[in-house]
Amino acid sequence: MRILLLAGEESGLIYANRLKELLANHEIRGYDDYGFKTADLAVMGFMAVISRLGFFINVKKTMERAIDEWKPDVVCTIDYPGMNLKLAAYAKRKGVRTIHIVSPQVWAWKAGRIPKIESSLDKLCCFFPFEPSLYKSGFAEFVGHPLLEDFARSSTGEIVRDRQLLALLPGSRLGEIERNLPIMLETFSLLKVGKAIIPAANERAKEKIDSILAASTVKSSVEVRLGGARELLLSARAALVASGTATLEAAIARCPTVLVYKVSPFLAWIARRVIKGIKHVGLANIIWEKCGGEGVAPMPELLQEDFTAKNAAKLLKAYFESDQEYHNAAERLDVAVKLLDVGSSSTFERIKDFIVK
Secondary structure (H helix, E strand, O other): OEEEEEEOOHHHHHHHHHHHHHOOOOEEEOHHHHOOOHHHHOOOOHHHHHHOHHHHHHHHHHHHHHHHHHOOOEEEEEOOHHHHHHHHHHHHHOOOEEEEEOOOOOOOOOHHHHHHHHHHOOEEEEOOOOOHHHOOOOOEEEOOOHHHHHHHHHOOOOOOOEEEEEEEEOOOOHHHHHHHHHHHHHHHHHHOOOEEEEEEOOHHHHHHHHHHHHHOOOOOOEEEEEOOHHHHHHHEEEEEEEOOHHHHHHHHOOOOEEEEEOOOHHHHHHHHHHOOOOOOOOHHHHHHHHOOOOOOOOOOEEEHHHOOHHHHHHHHHHHHHOHHHHHHHHHHHHHHHHOOOOOOOOHHHHHHHHHHO
8 A cells, every 4th residue: 555644743753653663564655755854844933934935835746746646545644734734635636545643723713624624634533532523423533642652651650759849841942931931940939849850852942941041040959951851740749831732741641730821912912812712721621621621620821921930839839738739630630631541552553544444
């Protein structure tokens, strides 16, 4: 079988590599086989895309030509919806079976895209349990979330937490670090717990973190590491985490967490008018909300003007000083995470079955 497997971002490449292991007996091609590197494809922001419009037109035409000439049996696209769904739609018009992995966030904004997504694909594989119900019956399938399997593989047995350790995850992008980390460091100073550890996502992030820490009055008892976020979340008593996938990792680690985020006032103004389908921004909270959760959300959120050191320290202090508050928070996270479990078969085994059926 010929499989065109298209992943345009680093996270998608990780998923693609997992699938390649399961599909080793089949012929597989991707963007890289046609000269396109992930670093060039993974451009963030409208203006960044516009500035390289010629490049992306070339990508689209080249991959359409690949579909015409190589004639794959199935086109499997992974996330990266701006380009991948266009290519999937082209392939489907040519009579090629199409599968997409990771639902676009139609539950947050642009629900009007749903009919177009349905017309572009034969099957949609979703990582969140509430997503299939947004689409027509039989079109979308919940396959579990790969992070659950990642944690299960990396687990070393009983979790032992350091009662005086705070995890600080300010985000992976430089702008996120600049906005979030100074307030996080101030929060740590107010808490007066023993130690804080910051896991940098990459070398550039570590350089930025180091520079902010050097200019801060909070230097002692703060350690910066390259990577290791998952291990940290399994050992910390509590965490202060910038909104993103890391908050879901914190939930899976059952680490009581305060979710924070701050953007420019202009972007916040836009977001509040565009994002209509959800009350929360944290993934664990969204899963809990969309699956009918009641009572207190699994993860408190401090956004924009509410994200202050004083507010964050007050919430975190309860997790450090009260075992009951700590256990209540961990149990709420456990409720949300269990909604991601689909049983014994792995996420990628399920996806493979859709590809080779």
